[in-house]
Amino acid sequence: MRTTAFIPATMSVSARHVSFTHRDASQPALQDVSFDLAPGTRTVIIGPNGAGKSSLLALLAGKRLISNADLRINGHDVFRNTAGTGATYLGTEWAMNPVVRGDIVVSAFLDSVGGYRHKERRDTLLDILDVDLTWRMNCVSDGERRRIQLVFGLMVPYDVLLLDEVTVDLDVLVRDDLLKFLKADSEARGATILYATHIFDDGLNFFPTHIAHMSFGRLVSPPTQWPLEPNSELGLKFGSASLYQVALQWLKEDREYRRELEATGLKLRGARRDQTVPDDSETFYRKYDYSH
Known part of the structure; x- marks a missing residue:
């Protein structure tokens, strides 16, 4: 078992060496994820479908149990004291x-x-x-x-709010009003928010204090201050780009990485054009005939 480092109780959310694989899955949903979130921060997690965002939030909420990681909210172990985390x-x-x-x-x-x-x-x-x-x-x-x-x-x-795509069904006006409420609430009470979303219109630009990038279960870019500091690594890469532009570039990089993996012979998504498919439906459906 991995030995976890000391996690300061002053952090609202702390994760150390979090790895997780769903039952019967061939690939891990999370791979050695570690990060800290300070009180009052609002972090938006960016990543493609299947990046591990939902798995991470579910673990932080204590909805799944793993033994080889340290996950804490307000200093409390989320697997053993979920009710006390706030x-x-x-x-x-x-x-x-x-x-x-x-x-x-x-x-x-x-x-x-x-x-x-x-x-x-x-x-x-x-x-x-x-x-x-x-x-x-x-x-x-x-x-x-x-x-x-x-x-x-x-x-x-709440002290810590974990949001997983819950604004996807809202119209743009209600969503904008809600984000303004959450931002004001966070600032007034020092509440910490971790928000996974795929909606990156201009209305989200004002909301986060930090952004993070997840891909293939890995935390590619840990929570980084937003807006980006001009002289930081990401600031030099993206300049004054909007959050939408940053998300779009990261997702393009994720797709290119996946295609590089597929070029080695591991087909992950999309059509299998190398497979032979019968031209007529009778031949195709014959394999489902269990009458013999």
């Missing part, structure tokens, strides 16, 4: 839970999870996310259900 995790799978698709009025649903205890903050979020308390959970659209999730998850104050 962390809130919001991911896309929430909207698929049958419980939140039942025939229940939104006001009753929010009260059932303690919304009445945080009325002022809850009401602020209801206004920002434009949620109707008379909606029924089984009748709302995907975007409206996502808004309800965000009220549900954000109405209780």
